[in-house]
Amino acid sequence: MTNNLIVHISDLKKAFSGSVVLDGITMELHEGENLVILGQSGTGKSVIMKCIVKLMEADEGQINVFGTEMTNCSAKELSSVRSRIGYLFQEGALYDSMNVRENLLFPVLRNKESRKKSIKELTELAEFHLENVGLIEAIDMMPAELSGGMKKRAGLARTLMLSPELIIYDEPTTGLDPYRTEAISDLIVQIQEKYNTSSLIITHDIKCAKITGNRLTVLHDGKLIANGSFESLSGDKQPEVQLFFK
Amino acid sequence: MKDPRIIQQTKHLLLDIAGIASFVVLFFKHLFTRRFEGKEFINQCYRAGYQSLLLISVTAVILGLVLTIQIRPILADLGAEAWLPNMVFISVVTEMGPVIFSLLFAGKVGSGIGAELASMRVTEQIDAMEVSDTYPFNYLVVTRVMAATIVLPLLVFYGDFLAFIGSFIGLKAYSEISFPLFFSRAFSEFYFRDIFPATIKTIFFGYFIGIISSYMGYFSSKGTEGVGKSANAAVVASSLVVFMLDLLAVQITDLLLF
Numbered sequence: 001m002t003n004n005l006i007v008h009i010s011d012l013k014k015a016f017s018g019s020v021v022l023d024g025i026t027m028e029l030h031e032g033e034n035l036v037i038l039g040q041s042g043t044g045k046s047v048i049m050k051c052i053v054k055l056m057e058a059d060e061g062q063i064n065v066f067g068t069e070m071t072n073c074s075a076k077e078l079s080s081v082r083s084r085i086g087y088l089f090q091e092g093a094l095y096d097s098m099n100v101r102e103n104l105l106f107p108v109l110r111n112k113e114s115r116k117k118s119i120k121e122l123t124e125l126a127e128f129h130l131e132n133v134g135l136i137e138a139i140d141m142m143p144a145e146l147s148g149g150m151k152k153r154a155g156l157a158r159t160l161m162l163s164p165e166l167i168i169y170d171e172p173t174t175g176l177d178p179y180r181t182e183a184i185s186d187l188i189v190q191i192q193e194k195y196n197t198s199s200l201i202i203t204h205d206i207k208c209a210k211i212t213g214n215r216l217t218v219l220h221d222g223k224l225i226a227n228g229s230f231e232s233l234s235g236d237k238q239p240e241v242q243l244f245f246k
Numbered sequence: 247m248k249d250p251r252i253i254q255q256t257k258h259l260l261l262d263i264a265g266i267a268s269f270v271v272l273f274f275k276h277l278f279t280r281r282f283e284g285k286e287f288i289n290q291c292y293r294a295g296y297q298s299l300l301l302i303s304v305t306a307v308i309l310g311l312v313l314t315i316q317i318r319p320i321l322a323d324l325g326a327e328a329w330l331p332n333m334v335f336i337s338v339v340t341e342m343g344p345v346i347f348s349l350l351f352a353g354k355v356g357s358g359i360g361a362e363l364a365s366m367r368v369t370e371q372i373d374a375m376e377v378s379d380t381y382p383f384n385y386l387v388v389t390r391v392m393a394a395t396i397v398l399p400l401l402v403f404y405g406d407f408l409a410f411i412g413s414f415i416g417l418k419a420y421s422e423i424s425f426p427l428f429f430s431r432a433f434s435e436f437y438f439r440d441i442f443p444a445t446i447k448t449i450f451f452g453y454f455i456g457i458i459s460s461y462m463g464y465f466s467s468k469g470t471e472g473v474g475k476s477a478n479a480a481v482v483a484s485s486l487v488v489f490m491l492d493l494l495a496v497q498i499t500d501l502l503l504f
Contacts, residue, residue: 053377082379093374096366107378110281110385155374162378 004031005064006166006198007052012061014047021047023222025061029166034192034199036213038206038244043219045202046090049168052200053085054078066165083111086159086167086197090174092151094143100154101126101139108161129157132194133187149180156187160195167191169201173208185211206244218244262461262483269461272383273391280384290393294355298401301354302347306405309346310334310412318420330417331432338409339436340444345492347405348451351398352484356459359390360480363463364473372464387464391456398452399445439503447495454491455484 007029014022021044029035039045050056052063054070063070066084068077094103104126108114114122130136133153138146146154152172159167169188173181185208192199201212209216210230218226218233220240226233234245313334321327363386366372375382414428459480466476 050373055373055376079379082377085377087374087377089370089374091369093370095371095374096369106375107380110380111378159378 005029006031006033006066007200008062008064009048009052010062012048012051012063013059014044014051014056015059020222022051022058025219025222025224027217027224027227029198029200031198032192032196034189034201034212034214036209036216037200037202037219038204038209038216039202039219040204040243044222045219046170048219049087049170049200049202052168053082053087083162084165086162086164088152088155088159088167088169088172090171091148092143092155094146094151094154094158096143099140099142100130100135100146100157103143103154104129104158104161107158111162114162125161126157129160130154132160132191133157148175149184152176152184153187156191160191163195164197166198166200169199169203169212171203171205172201173203173205178207181205181207182211184208188212204244209244265465266458266461269387269457269464273388273457276381276384276388277392280381280388283385283389286385287389287392290389291397293358294351294390294393295397295401298351298354298397299404301350302401302405303408305346305350306343306408307412307415309342309405310338310409310414311416313337313342313409314413314416318417327421328431331413331428332435334413335410335432336436336440338413339406340440341492343406343409344402344444344448344451345488347402348398348448348455348488349485351394351401351452352455352459352488353481355394356455356480356484357477359394359456359459360463360466361473361477363387363460364466364476365463367464367466368469368473383464387460390460391453394456394459395449395453398455399448402444402448443495443499443503447491450491450495451488454487458484458487 005028007027009028010026012022012025013020025048027035027037037045037048047056051058052065052070054073058071061071065081068081070078070081073081094100095106098106101123105119105122108117108122108125117125127136127139130139133156135150135153135157138150138154143151143154172184172188176184188199188201188208189212191197199212201208203209213230216226216228216230216233217224218241225238226236226241228236233241236242314330317333318327318330321330321333363372366386372382372386375385410432413432414423414425417423417428462476462480462483466472468475
């Protein structure tokens with residue numbers, strides 16, 4: 001982990017139909033860091049992530065990613081920032097009409113840089129990443145044939161295809177049994193070590209947070225109420241924080 | 247007294263009209279500035295065209311048969327039975343074919359586009375494409391709209407031909423007319439001006455069925471409930487627009503050609 005800032009958010013506010021979801025969020029992510037945002041369902045964790053990649057517009061505040069101000073960036077700047085980010089959605093978000101191989105090839109065949117490589121090279125790359133997430137046997141399977149955990153691993157392999165510097169994990173262990181929760185959490189750590197990426201992980205699963213996070217921050221009622229290592233937060237007296245450690 | 251529901255619905259309607267207008271602008275912007283997804287376009291042509299063939303075939307033959315069987319006694323009473331092939335053919339080619347086959351197309355293909363894109367929106371597949379910087383609009387919308395625009399006129403030609411065959415079968419059941427005679431009577435008063443406006447308006451029908459269905463699916467919300475609503479809205483709005491465009495086309499044709 002270095003002191004280089006990858007993401008810097010200050011005073012982020014977001015409301016839906018008058019209901020405040022994010023109320024002045026300020027946070028930062030350093031290069032090589034795994035930051036976990038803990039929060040109960042519906043507290044706006046995913047909204048922060050979607051504002052970071054501009055799938056949603058912030059109402060107020062600044063979001064700086066890789067030195068680019070996302071709230072008023074051009075289409076070209078947005079494209080450049082997005083090409084450095086991998087986003088693992090909650091259910092994997094695999095494209096239904098394509099098999100796993102085609103899912104992995106889809107973004108690289110449309111990326112200016114990786115498009116220069118041959119199909120053979122890209123297929124080998126897809127096989128390499130599937131091997132890394134332990135899913136090589138499913139390369140020709142359709143998403144409908146995969147279990148929840150397999151979909152997440154395939155989604156992770158797809159995000160790795162563009163060699164992202166930052167990976168955003170949206171509830172990576174939701175809906176998985178304890179064994180698979182641990183497996184996916186271990187995989188996140190392995191990916192971070194192997195590819196030297198930075199990670200933002202949003203979860204309400206304390207086991208996943210413990211395994212994956214260098215630093216944890218707790219979101220409650222639209223505000224970040226605690227920040228620190230797993231050990232320091234486990235001793236925090238606030239009931240909203242303790243709720244996760246019971 | 248102002249009913250808040252009517253105000254709300256009017257607001258939604260105006261927002262949808264504005265949304266579709268901006269969708270049209272976005273379509274042309276992407277069509278001419280982004281990479282064309284040729285493989286997906288061919289796939290969509292196959293899905294929209296080939297998979298609609300059976301539906302169009304059955305409907306077209308029945309249309310030709312029914313029209314002939316219903317009109318024949320009236321024309322026979324007037325001693326104008328010889329005009330039957332021409333009358334049926336012109337009514338099918340200029341009006342009934344384009345409208346009926348377009349409505350079927352909206353029901354089958356439009357609802358499919360609406361439901362598929364809505365499902366992709368709900369399951370974050372479209373978001374995943376956007377985040378990986380792969381221009382989902384190009385891949386999902388431009389290809390579907392182009393396929394609908396090109397395939398529908400071809401389906402209408404095909405349907406017109408089968409309705410013609412259906413009409414011959416219907417007439418043959420009651421008379422000894424030969425196919426060459428039926429053919430020559432059908433085309434005796436048939437001119438280019440009959441088929442040209444019909445083809446042009448069918449291109450517009452296809453385009454708007456594609457655009458409206460894509461719009462309804464692309465901006466779907468409210469989870470799985472939204473998928474059903476998008477499919478339904480795609481069919482209802484597309485069908486309504488087909489009738490409105492048809493009215494407009496008839497007026498323009500009348501002004502320009504007659």
